[in-house]
Amino acid sequence: GPPSYETISKMQYLDMFLKESLRLHPVAPVGPGRTAQESSTVMGVHIPKGMSVRCNIYSIHMDPEHWGPPDPSLFCPERFTAERIAKRHPMAWLPFGAGPRNCIGIRFALMEAKMTLACLVKKFSVESCSETQIPLVHVAKSTVQPEKGVTVRLTRRNVMVNNTE
Template sequence: MAIEPVVQEKVYEEIQQELGDDEITHEKLSQLQYLDMAINETLRMYPPFIRFDRVASQDYQLGDYHIPKGTIINVPVYSIHHDAEYWPEPEKFIPERFSSAEKAKRHPVTFLPFGDGPRNCIGMRFALLEAKIAIAKTLRVVEFQKCEKTEVPLGLGKVAVLTPKNGIWVRV
């Protein structure tokens, strides 16, 4: 949010409008729609895992391709999340991509930060709830700003779990 002050301000205003200084409850958090969009856009740009694998449980014919049972299928999450066919200007941070109207235009498997199907991340709902609580509590009292060490764009490590290469530097 330090490099997107307009987004940070919108999230802050939504938090003030919906929560004010009241206690944070699950019901009130569910009303923070713009915060949801900002979190989802962050997960699109920086998914926790750059890929996940699945094993074909049976033989499958996909067009001209035969996929034998037992084949390991690699799902390239980072590449899908940065594909301009699904995400115009994929390098730009645009939370509005996750409005109800925009989501309805996309195939659901173009957004996979927690995987998909029966083997998706068991902690997904908890992680999203924790992120919302942390952001709501933090933005009530501080503002994030870029500093001289803030990397734009963020350099990423070359491992399966997406991590910043040189940390994340901001001024609070």
């Protein structure tokens, strides 16, 4: 039958896979702007009162200080093992923002994506095809959008399916 919440919660590699996917392809590569309420100096940079400040999430997600080795541009789900997460700065992974104004639906969004992926790969093999753009080329927009979309081939798996699905 369909995977349960408990089953999905135990799928550690699925969680690592999804988080690495979001690191390489954040939905919003630049965070929302914040306006400085008072003048401040952060790491030697003066920020005057009233200045708008935005976080370049994509640059943080590609910083070798947080994401190497291997090369930060390579897909490596093992970056999200418990040991590696514990050693990394807590603000190094920001696909949902952080702090008091982060996305309130993080847990729901991640669970929904995991459930969808688990159901998909249960019934289909996902393969590249001649139309698959490798590597993906992104269009410069406010969201990370693949230039030609993402085209893959789905091949139905030969699995026994009960009559209730």
